[in-house]
Amino acid sequence: MLDLLLRSVRLPGDAEPTTLAVRDGRWSEPQAEAREVIELGGLLATPPLVEAHIHLDAVLTVGQPRQNLSGSLFEGIAIWAERVKTLTREDVKARVLQVLRWQLANGVQHVRSHVxxxxxxxxxxxxxxxxxxxIGDQMDLQLVAFPQQGILSFEGGQELMRKAVDAGADVIGGIPHYELTRELGVESVKFAxxxxxxxxxxxxxxxxxTDDDHSRFVETMAAxxxxxxxAGRVTASHTTAMHSYNQAYAHRVVNNIARSGMHMVTNPLDNSVLQGRFDSYPVRRGHTRVKELQAAGVNVCIGHDSVMDPWYPLGYGDPLQAAFVLAHYGHMSGAEEIPRLIQMVTSAPAAALGLESYGLEVGMPANLVVFEAPSEFDAIRLVPRRRLVLRRGRVVARTEPPRTFVTWNGEEESVDFLRRESN
Incomplete structure (x- = not known):
């Protein structure tokens, strides 16, 4: 007998709902009998959301020790440098555990955090x-050794990176545009x-x-x-300067990125408020060339980046909110582009993180998220709560279906914000 049947769920790209089955924590072929049956009424289901880029060590520190009055990237870095001096293991773990719970409630089960x-x-x-x-098997966590003040421009930076590897970092990071010179930036990339x-x-x-069109370290990464x-083991995050490159250079570097097999991560929440700070008008949209990269065959992911920290005072750990912003910020409101935003928070970052056994195929671990929406379009439009989150076949998060009522012509009616075809 099966452990669980999920009836009437709609998978991305499918017109009709289907049934998913779980046995021993893995997806199985559906059968008639199961110990538990959950009817989902045609709601959208996808593999778990994957957070490709976040700074868990800084979450929930907004206003500590002071507010970022300018809202700029560099004031944020200066404030964080002060906050780092008061970090304790207990402080970090308490804040991170709170946000991990938020992420799990949003359907996130795999997280890459820069530290x-x-x-x-x-x-x-x-x-x-x-x-x-x-946290064991509750969530998967990858840790990036991230040198916020630079590798070569910070005293002992190279040795600290080596110590970070010995301490258990999974991924090597860098920040070449923050090094003191371009030459040091190139050297820091090669060191990493x-x-x-x-x-x-x-x-x-x-x-x-950065908005500086002379910042071109992504070409060094590709090389x-x-x-x-x-190939397949390298990710370039942000690359907002690409927005300001001249077309001839941008064409060249996009093709070289595609040739290299790199992954890219764009962070629309932070970079929509951090970039363009030096502009008068018009103010640039400082983000990477998402559509050009995708057209060249490059895997592009969406990251949340910050949750209530010195760089971004908002957020609640939901990648779908970041995808919603990119639909506007990145001109990705086309009929074929909106469903792609769902891929950018699921299968695309799964590839960038090198996740194995990810998906809804029979035999895979039964991990899944169900949205309170019937389609990719409505999931992006509404940014709804998650009805159900499964981890190895167990319900690890759920939301009671919300109900909204209006009084119209003296009668109370329910409203679900879904479009229905008129007769």
């Missing part, structure tokens, strides 16, 4: 390594790649997160990926 290692004690990294073990290659790790670098044969 600041410009701290001689590596306090945040040690805390998150401990937490990664403590070499360190990753030596330890068989992946690379995920904050790259060209190193090709030189070291690291």
């Amino acid at each position: 600041d290692v410009c701290d001689p004690q590596l306090t945040a990294l040690h805390a998150l390594v401990e937490l990664r073990e403590e 790649f070499q360190l990753a290659a030596e330890h068989g790790l992946r690379v995920d670098i904050h790259c060209d997160e 190193e990926t090709i030189r070291l044969g690291m």
Whole structure:
């Protein structure tokens, strides 16, 4: 007998609902009998959401020790440098656990977090390594050794990166545009790649997160990926300077990124408010060239980046909210583009993180999220709560179906915000 049947769920791209079955924590062929049956009325179901880019060590620190009055990237970095001095393992773990619960409620089961290692004690990294073990199989957590103040421009930065690997970092990060010179930026990229290659790790670098069209470290990343044969193991995050590149150079670098097999992550929530701060009018949309990259065959993901920290005071850990913003910010409101936004928070980041056994095929772990919406279009439009989240066949999060009523012509009617065809 099956453990669970999910009846009447609609999968992305399918016109008609289907039935999903669980046996021993894995997807199975549907049968008539099951110990539990859940009717879902045609709601959209996808594999778990994947958070491709977040800074868990900084979550919930907005206003500590002071507010970011300018709202700028660089004031945020300065405030965080002050906050780092007061970090404790207990402080980090308590804040992160709160946000991990938010993420799980939103259907996120796989998280890649950048962790600041410009701290001689590596306090945040040690805390998150401990937490990664403590949460066990409840969620999957990848940790990036992220040098917020630079690798070569911060005293002892190279050694701290090496110590971060020894302490348990899964991925090597960097921030070349923050180094003191372009030459140091290039050298920092090469250092990060070499360190990753030596330890068989992946690379995920904050790259060209600036409006400066002369910031071109992503080309160095592509070249190193090709030189070291690291296709599929490298991610460039942000690359907002690409928005300001001239067309001839942009065409060249997009093609080289495609050739290298790199993944890309765009972070529409943070970069919609952080970029363009030096502009008068018109103010640029500072984000990467999502549509051009996708047209070239590059895997592009969406990241949340921040949750109530010195750089972004808003957010609640929902990648779908970031996808909603990108629909507007990235001119991705076309009929074929809106469903693609769902892929950018599921299968696309799953590939970037190198996840195995991810999907809804028979034999895969029975991990899934069900949206309070019948289609990809409505999921993006409404950013609804998640009706159900399954982890290895167990319900780990659920939302009671909300009900809204209006009084119209003296009678109370229910409203669900879904379009219905008129007769």
